[in-house]
Amino acid sequence: xxxxxxxxxxxxxxxxxxxxxxxxxxxxxxxxxxxxxxxxxxxxxxxxxxxxxxxxxxxxxxxxxxxxxxxxxxxxxxxxxxxxxxxxxxxxxxxxxxxxxxxxxxxxxxxxxxxxxxxxxxxxxxxxxxx
Numbered sequence: 001x002x003x004x005x006x007x008x009x010x011x012x013x014x015x016x017x018x019x020x021x022x023x024x025x026x027x028x029x030x031x032x033x034x035x036x037x038x039x040x041x042x043x044x045x046x047x048x049x050x051x052x053x054x055x056x057x058x059x060x061x062x063x064x065x066x067x068x069x070x071x072x073x074x075x076x077x078x079x080x081x082x083x084x085x086x087x088x089x090x091x092x093x094x095x096x097x098x099x100x101x102x103x104x105x106x107x108x109x110x111x112x113x114x115x116x117x118x119x120x121x122x123x124x125x126x127x128x129x130x131x
Contacts, residue, residue, distance in 0.1 A: 031081050032061030039064045043074050046085035050074055056124060058115040065103075065115065065124055073128065075103055077113045086110055088131060096125035103128070 033039050036055045043050045043066050052066035052074070061076040075092075076085040091106035101121045104112040117124055 027081065031078060031083070033064050033076070033083070034061060039066060039076065042076055042083050043085065046076065046083075047074060047087060056115075056117045056120045058119060062118060063113055063115050065101075065117070067127075073077065073112060073131065074107070077111075078083060084110070088128065090131050092131060094125050094128040096121060100126075101125050104120050 033042065036121050038056065039055050039057055040052055042064075043052055048064070050072070051068055053069050054067040055064060056066075057064045063075070063083075066074045066076070068074075073088045073092075074085050075088055076083050086105050086107065088103070088105065095102045097114040099121045100114055100116050101124055102112060102114045113123075
């Protein structure tokens with residue numbers, strides 16, 4: 001019985017130590033896009049030199065749509081504890097459901113993304129059909 005208690009306490013201590021280390025390293029946080037400046041920086045990290053002139057951020061901050069002066073559209077979405085992005089092309093599929101827009105790319109590994117863009121969703125959906 002005492003051996004099981006020692007083993008339990010040792011396991012609990014190891015779990016707490018790992019959780020403490022992960023917290024100190026900033027791992028596993030709730031990562032979201034907070035504002036247009038952050039979205040702009042993420043876009044530039046994803047596509048070097050991408051300078052958006054129009055930005056719409058998901059209300060929950062899980063993704064964003066950005067358009068540059070050349071008409072290119074970049075889709076940002078959360079992937080674990082970071083953001084990834086893809087330039088959308090004519091293969092992109094979009095579906096509008098009130099204030100939600102669901103976007104799929106030609107890359108199966110990127111997946112489908114649903115963004116709550118509020119009143120801007122309709123305008124974005126219409127513009128994506130013209131890609």
